[in-house]
Amino acid sequence: MQYEQFAIDKKIVFETLIKEYPPFVILYAKESTCMIALHGAHVLSFIPNGGKDLLWLSSKAQYQNDKAIRGGIPLCLPWFGSDTSPSHGFARISEWEVVASGLDEEGSPYICLQLQSDDWEYKFCAQLLVKVSDVLKLELTMQNLDEKAFKFTEALHSYFNISDVKNVSLIGLQGRNYIDQLDGNIEKTQHEAIEVDSEIDRIYQDTDDACTIEDKGYNRKISITKENSKSTVVWNPWIDKSASMVDFDEGGYKNMLCVESANIGDEAIELQSGAQHTMKVTIET
Numbered sequence: 001m002q003y004e005q006f007a008i009d010k011k012i013v014f015e016t017l018i019k020e021y022p023p024f025v026i027l028y029a030k031e032s033t034c035m036i037a038l039h040g041a042h043v044l045s046f047i048p049n050g051g052k053d054l055l056w057l058s059s060k061a062q063y064q065n066d067k068a069i070r071g072g073i074p075l076c077l078p079w080f081g082s083d084t085s086p087s088h089g090f091a092r093i094s095e096w097e098v099v100a101s102g103l104d105e106e107g108s109p110y111i112c113l114q115l116q117s118d119d120w121e122y123k124f125c126a127q128l129l130v131k132v133s134d135v136l137k138l139e140l141t142m143q144n145l146d147e148k149a150f151k152f153t154e155a156l157h158s159y160f161n162i163s164d165v166k167n168v169s170l171i172g173l174q175g176r177n178y179i180d181q182l183d184g185n186i187e188k189t190q191h192e193a194i195e196v197d198s199e200i201d202r203i204y205q206d207t208d209d210a211c212t213i214e215d216k217g218y219n220r221k222i223s224i225t226k227e228n229s230k231s232t233v234v235w236n237p238w239i240d241k242s243a244s245m246v247d248f249d250e251g252g253y254k255n256m257l258c259v260e261s262a263n264i265g266d267e268a269i270e271l272q273s274g275a276q277h278t279m280k281v282t283i284e285t
């Protein structure tokens, strides 16, 4: 596919960095820079000018066509979870095509990536719209092109870059119930702000809440707001699980926290034939 037609001088730049692997695209806004892999429509970084990346990316990530990239914002679609193979769906290990790009009225760059695949039992079209300014906006749209209705689950599986996991607390989910994936998937209630001192893997339900990662070490707050998402997953693999993953930096668990905007489990989305659904997330500091 010819990508250059979607390039804009000094604003949207395509780079083929790895042989036999889809290109990367860099969006240069006035206020920030964002890098995306066309493999999996995978946002890898979002760096405010003069600041630190808001996203964590493993230096041991594997850039291979049959693998998901460790870090950034993996797209879990058309399912979340490892009950079905491939884990978290095939969208994040598929090559997405560019269907649109441009500058908005403020001159901020955006790009729209699309996946239409026969890898599933239903005909669908997925699109990811990424807009970059002083904030990072993602819109994930799923359209049912089949005659039959189908259900799907989804997550923007965002890995956030933090100074040290002992320095951060996650605000916004107090009072919400969650499924504890590390304790027999039993349902529990979150009373306080979340602080992480061991492996955590929780699916918060019935929540359209905004979340904020308060990071005393970097003296910054990362805000994650969302629309049309009723689940939020909070994950940190901690020492043993991260050490068991070849693509996870040694000790990398200290510098990341996943806060994933999703629709999972009871909050799966059912699409009638011809219908579509868009989940929106804004990430800013």
Ligand code: TA6
Pocket: 068, 081, 087, 088, 157, 181, 201, 233, 235, 258, 260
């Ligand atoms: O979102 C949390 C989770 O489902 C964890 O259970 C863990 O499996 C994580 O996703 C990473 O999954 P991955 O397939 O990307 O290694």
